[in-house]
Each structure stands twice: as structure tokens, then as C-alpha cells.
Amino acid sequence: MENNYVIETRGLTKEFMGFRAVEDINLKVRRDTIHAMIGPNGAGKSTVFNLITKFHQPTAGQIIFKGEDITRDRPAALARKGLVRSFQISAVFPEMTVLENVRMARMRKEGKPYQFWRSLTTLHPLNDACLELIDQVGLSEYAHVSAAALPYGRKRALELATTLALEPEVMLLDEPMAGLGSEDIKRISALIRRVAQGRTVLMVEHNMGVIADLSDVISVLQRGRVLVEGDYETVSKDPRVIEAYVGTGGD
Amino acid sequence: MMRIALFVALVILAIIAPFFVYPVFLMKVFVFALFASAFNLLLGYAGLLSFGHAAFFGTGSYITAHALKVWGFPFEMGLLAGVVASTALGVLFGLIAVRRLGIYFAMITLALAQMMYFVYLQAPFTGGEDGIQSVPRGTLLGLVDLRSDLNLYYVVLAISLAGIFCIYRIVKSPFGQVLRSIGQNPDRSVSLGYSISTYKLAVYIMSAAFSGLAGALLVVVFQLASLDEVNWHMSGEVVLMTLVGGVGTLLGPIVGAAVIVTLQNYLAEVGQWVLVIQGSIFVIIVLAFRKGIVGELSDPESWLRTTLRRVGMRSPGPGPSARPGEAVDLGQARQPVRSGD
Ligand SMILES: Nc1ncnc2c1ncn2[C@@H]1O[C@H](COP(=O)(O)OP(=O)(O)OP(=O)(O)O)[C@@H](O)[C@H]1O
Ligand SMILES: [Mg+2]
Numbered sequence: 010m011e012n013n014y015v016i017e018t019r020g021l022t023k024e025f026m027g028f029r030a031v032e033d034i035n036l037k038v039r040r041d042t043i044h045a046m047i048g049p050n051g052a053g054k055s056t057v058f059n060l061i062t063k064f065h066q067p068t069a070g071q072i073i074f075k076g077e078d079i080t081r082d083r084p085a086a087l088a089r090k091g092l093v094r095s096f097q098i099s100a101v102f103p104e105m106t107v108l109e110n111v112r113m114a115r116m117r118k119e120g121k122p123y124q125f126w127r128s129l130t131t132l133h134p135l136n137d138a139c140l141e142l143i144d145q146v147g148l149s150e151y152a153h154v155s156a157a158a159l160p161y162g163r164k165r166a167l168e169l170a171t172t173l174a175l176e177p178e179v180m181l182l183d184e185p186m187a188g189l190g191s192e193d194i195k196r197i198s199a200l201i202r203r204v205a206q207g208r209t210v211l212m213v214e215h216n217m218g219v220i221a222d223l224s225d226v227i228s229v230l231q232r233g234r235v236l237v238e239g240d241y242e243t244v245s246k247d248p249r250v251i252e253a254y255v256g257t258g259g260d
Numbered sequence: 261m262m263r264i265a266l267f268v269a270l271v272i273l274a275i276i277a278p279f280f281v282y283p284v285f286l287m288k289v290f291v292f293a294l295f296a297s298a299f300n301l302l303l304g305y306a307g308l309l310s311f312g313h314a315a316f317f318g319t320g321s322y323i324t325a326h327a328l329k330v331w332g333f334p335f336e337m338g339l340l341a342g343v344v345a346s347t348a349l350g351v352l353f354g355l356i357a358v359r360r361l362g363i364y365f366a367m368i369t370l371a372l373a374q375m376m377y378f379v380y381l382q383a384p385f386t387g388g389e390d391g392i393q394s395v396p397r398g399t400l401l402g403l404v405d406l407r408s409d410l411n412l413y414y415v416v417l418a419i420s421l422a423g424i425f426c427i428y429r430i431v432k433s434p435f436g437q438v439l440r441s442i443g444q445n446p447d448r449s450v451s452l453g454y455s456i457s458t459y460k461l462a463v464y465i466m467s468a469a470f471s472g473l474a475g476a477l478l479v480v481v482f483q484l485a486s487l488d489e490v491n492w493h494m495s496g497e498v499v500l501m502t503l504v505g506g507v508g509t510l511l512g513p514i515v516g517a518a519v520i521v522t523l524q525n526y527l528a529e530v531g532q533w534v535l536v537i538q539g540s541i542f543v544i545i546v547l548a549f550r551k552g553i554v555g556e557l558s559d560p561e562s563w564l565r566t567t568l569r570r571v572g573m574r575s576p577g578p579g580p581s582a583r584p585g586e587a588v589d590l591g592q593a594r595q596p597v598r599s600g601d
Binding site for chain 2: 062064083084085086088089093094095096100101102103104105109112113114116117118122123124125126127128129131132171175
């Protein structure tokens with residue numbers, strides 16, 4: 010089939026107790042691009058993420074990943090196939106150190122996690138690769154600090170490093186810049202741009218500067234439907250998009 | 261490490277203890293320390309609150325009792341039979357329960373355990389209300405006569421410690437690391453590709469196995485298997501021990517078991533008031549030691565600060581003064597009393 014598209018959804022629909030949060034979404038994410046999803050609060054962006062990563066079961070529709078129907082897959086299996094997500098609210102393992110957090114990703118990839126009879130020293134060979142990633146996101150000095158003690162922006166950076174440790178083919182990032190200061194935004198933007206080389210990124214983001222800067226294609230969602238799709242030029246000039254944002258008082 | 265040193269000191273203490281303290285009482289402490297450690301493996305690391313662990317403890321007891329008494333198994337095989345049975349039950353219950361979350365997991369484990377209670381109440385081999393009595397202790401490897409309390413003491417000590425050591429190793433393994441991650445943020449574990457149900461099932465079965473071993477040891481100590489071990493009180497007690505001692509710590513469940521078993525022995529003469537006093541102590545501990553005795557004392561400074569602040573905020577008068585470091589005088593607890601009521 011169209012091998013050009015890494016993720017494709019067909020008629021994707023999700024109802025929560027009669028309420029249609031997402032309706033008939035036909036998304037096509039091209040290989041090795043950064044595809045952004047924007048829209049006012051409650052438009053259904055996170056729900057689309059939850060559906061694609063199978064954290065939620067769609068009410069109707071199909072999800073295709075690299076030509077394979079994954080509509081019935083389990084979320085962990087999907088992650089193992091190379092489709093890895095982050096969460097809108099920062100998701101770290103709070104009582105583990107930064108290094109341990111990243112190593113959680115790495116050790117799964119290296120196939121060690123069932124070893125209940127081995128000591129933790131069997132994981133030490135993974136440390137170097139993890140520390141390198143930690144360095145890339147600017148957390149070197151925090152490597153042995155517990156994740157709970159990090160400021161919010163650093164937690165987001167840690168999350169990204171953990172996701173990268175899986176070397177995923179596709180990354181779904183749900184508002185990676187939310188709650189970050191402008192310095193952090195700059196650094197994380199640059200990082201996303203760099204790691205997006207040879208990868209596909211689907212990203213939800215409210216910060217239009219970041220969107221303009223990073224994305225190749227933008228899908229605008231409103232009330233569970235795709236309103237407009239195109240590059241930044243097209244989308245930002247579309248009267249319906251302006252209307253949608255002004256109309257709901259979103260940013 | 262401080263904790264390792266403390267652990268070694270405790271082991272040495274345990275070796276000389278039976279010359280000062282009634283060994284049957286101590287064995288009861290060890291058995292419950294193992295049971296609570298097994299329970300803690302589940303709650304303290306994978307974050308699963310089981311409210312039905314009596315089923316595994318009781319199954320270990322009944323099957324071992326039956327194997328020793330009726331089938332005439334030697335000591336080691338008797339224990340093994342109990343462990344195998346509770347492990348098998350763990351597989352069965354785990355498959356049913358492990359996908360439920362939070363309170364539903366607690367409820368379904370409770371329901372399954374109650375089912376086992378009625379099975380054991382009705383089954384002909386368990387002797388109903390009488391239980392299985394005068395279970396022979398046998399010999400260790402055909403060499404050491406276990407009818408002697410002192411001989412049995414060292415065997416029970418060794419087996420309990422070995423069990424606790426295995427649990428420690430599991431916690432400090434790559435697998436244990438996955439359990440911790442699941443306890444701390446299950447969604448993130450899933451998104452990293454961990455099929456968390458599989459890990460939960462695995463740790464549930466391990467916990468059932470060690471709980472069964474504890475139940476089996478209890479039978480050998482008291483030569484009796486009874487409904488007390490499968491009663492829901494028992495499930496509650498192991499939760500209590502773990503919380504009192506400190507959930508998610510190695511020493512916590514051991515300390516918790518020692519505290520609760522000691523209390524029960526001390527308070528045996530006050531009859532029904534045991535529950536009230538035990539409840540009050542639990543309340544004090546919850547207020548003064550939120551992370552359990554071991555959990556708080558591992559960081560005494562912060563414990564003192566928060567406790568003082570909390571006391572200061574509530575009332576300017578003298579607050580509840582739980583004396584954390586106070587050693588319990590085990591020597592007075594001469595009467596071994598079975599748990600439960
Ligand atoms: N688990 C759920 N149960 C019920 N309703 C839900 C659930 N998840 C989302 N919704 C509803 O679906 C709609 C879309 O929510 P979603 O979180 O996908 O929006 P979003 O576009 O990500 O918004 P935001 O920009 O605020 O993150 C909202 O009205 C929300 O209340
Ligand atoms: Mg959202």
C-alpha cells in the first residue's frame with residue numbers, strides 16, 4: 010500500500026458515553042516528517058493520540074501503522090513495534106533517578122527486563138548510552154537525582170530522553186513544550202528537530218512559534234473533526250482556523 | 261551501607277535470641293515477617309493492594325498439614341507441597357485479578373479469598389472448625405529432629421531468611437526495576453513497551469508462593485492448620501504489618517510483623533480489647549509515621565520535622581508521643597498465642 014505514510018487513520022471515531030470526542034478522523038502522517046496537530050482545548054487532540062497508541066479503543070474506524078492494521082493491537086505491543094508516545098502531563102518514574110528512568114527504556118529494548126534472578130549490575134553496561142542521551146537533553150548534572158526532585162521543564166526533557174532511548178521509528182509528543190520557559194523551549198525545539206532526522210514525529214502543541222518552526226504539515230482539529238490541513242502558510246491564513254481560535258478564546 | 265549493617269546485626273541477634281526469648285514466639289515473628297515481605301513485594305513495588313493474601317497463606321498451611329499428617333510426607337516435601345499448591349492458586353487468581361485496577365483489584369482478591377475460605381470450611385480434609393491438629397514436624401533431611409523447638413527454630417529462621425533474601429534479590433533485579441516502574445507510573449511503563457499485566461501476574465505468583473511458604477512454616481511451628489489462616493482477618497493483618505513497618509522497604513515488613521505479633525501476645529490477656537488497642541496503635545502510626553516505622557526512621561530528621569510541625573499545627577499541648585526507637589521487651593512475651601481471635 011502507500012508505504013509513504015507511516016500512520017494512517019480511517020474514519021477514526023471515539024465516543025465517551027454518547028459524547029463524540031473524536032469523529033471521522035482521516036489522518037495521514039508521511040514518513041520522516043514532523044506532523045503537528047493543533048486545535049482549541051478539548052478539540053480531541055489527546056484523544057486521537059490515545060487512540061493511535063491504543064490507550065483507548067476506538068468506537069469506529071481503523072488505524073494503520075506502516076501498512077499494518079493495528080486497530081486491535083495492545084499498547085505495549087505497539088510500543089515494541091516502534092510507535093512510542095509521550096504524555097500531555099509529564100510522565101516520569103518519580104522515585105527513580107534520571108539515569109534509572111532512561112534505563113527503563115533501554116533495558117526493555119535490550120531484552121533484559123524478565124531477569125528477576127540477576128542483580129542490577131547487569132544493567133550497568135547500558136549506562137553509557139543512557140548518559141549520552143541525558144547529556145543531549147541537558148540533564149547531565151542531574152543524572153543521579155531522583156526524577157521527583159526535577160523542576161517541571163527538566164522532567165519534560167527527561168521524558169524526551171527516555172522516549173529517545175527506545176530509538177522509536179515514530180514519536181507522538183503531546184504538548185512537549187507545555188509549561189516550559191522560553192530557554193527550555195528553544196533547547197527542546199532544537200532537540201526535536203535534530204532527533205526528527207530519519208524519524209516521523211506526530212506532535213500536539215499550542216505554541217504557534219514552535220509549530221511554525223518545526224512542522225511540515227499541520228492538521229487543525231475542532232470539536233473532534235479535522236478542520237483544515239496543510240503547511241503553516243496555508244493553515245495560518247485560513248479564515249476558519251482564525252475563527253476557531255478566536256471563537257473559543259483559545260490561544 | 262547502613263541498612264545492610266543493620267540487617268546483619270539483626271541476623272546475629274536472631275541467632276542468639278532463642279536463649280533469651282521463647283523460640284515459638286520468635287518463629288511466629290519470622291513466619292509473619294516472611295508473609296509480610298511477600299505481601300510487600302506486591303504492594304510496595306508493583307503497587308498492587310491485595311486484600312486476599314490469606315488464601316495463599318492458608319493454602320500453604322492446609323496442604324502442608326495434610327501432606328505431613330495424612331500422606332506422611334517428610335518435612336521438606338511437606339513444605340514443598342504447600343508452596344506448590346499456593347503457587348498454583350496464585351496462577352489461577354492472578355489470571356483473574358491482575359487486570360483489575362486499584363480498588364477493584366483489592367475487591368476481587370478479597371472475593372476470591374473468601375471463596376477459598378468457604379472451600380476450606382466445607383472440604384472434608386480440613387476438619388472444618390477443628391482444623392488439622394497434631395501435625396507431625398518430622399526431621400530435617402532425616403537428620404535433625406524438629407520436635408525440639410530449638411532445632412526447629414534455626415530451621416525456620418534459615419528458611420524465612422532465605423525467603424526474604426530471595427524477595428530482596430527480586431526487588432533489586434531488572435525485573436524488580438520494572439515492578440517499581442509499574443508501581444510509580446503504569447501508563448509510562450506501557451508506553452515504553454512493557455506488557456504490565458504479564459509482570460503483575462509474575463509478581464503476584466511469586467508473592468503467592470512466598471506467602472504459601474510462610475503458611476507452611478506456621479503449620480510446622482504450631483502443628484496446627486486452622487481457619488484462622490484463611491480468614492479475611494489474616495489478609496487484613498498482613499496489610500497492617502506492612503503498613504506499620506513501612507511499605508516498599510526491605511526491613512519494614514519485618515519490623516511490622518515483629519510489632520504486631522508482639523502486640524498480640526502482650527495483649528492476649530485483655531481479650532476482645534486487642535482489636536481496639538491494635539486499631540488505636542494503627543491510628544497513631546498512621547498519624548506519626550506515614551511511611552511506616554522503617555520508612556520514617558530511614559530519614560529521622562525529616563520525620564522529626566514533619567511530626568513536630570504536625571503536632572504544633574494541631575494543638576500546642578503535648579502531642580501523641582510515639583517513641584520510635586524504643587525496643588520492645590520480647591522477654592515478657594512468654595505465651596505464644598495464635599493470631600486471629
Ligand atoms: N476518558 C475520557 N472520558 C470522557 N471524556 C473524555 C475522556 N477523555 C477526553 N474526554 C473528552 O473528550 C474531549 C476531547 O478531549 P482531549 O483531551 O482529546 O482534548 P485536547 O484536544 O487534547 O485538549 P487540550 O488542548 O486541552 O489538551 C473533551 O471534551 C474531553 O472532556
Ligand atoms: Mg490534550
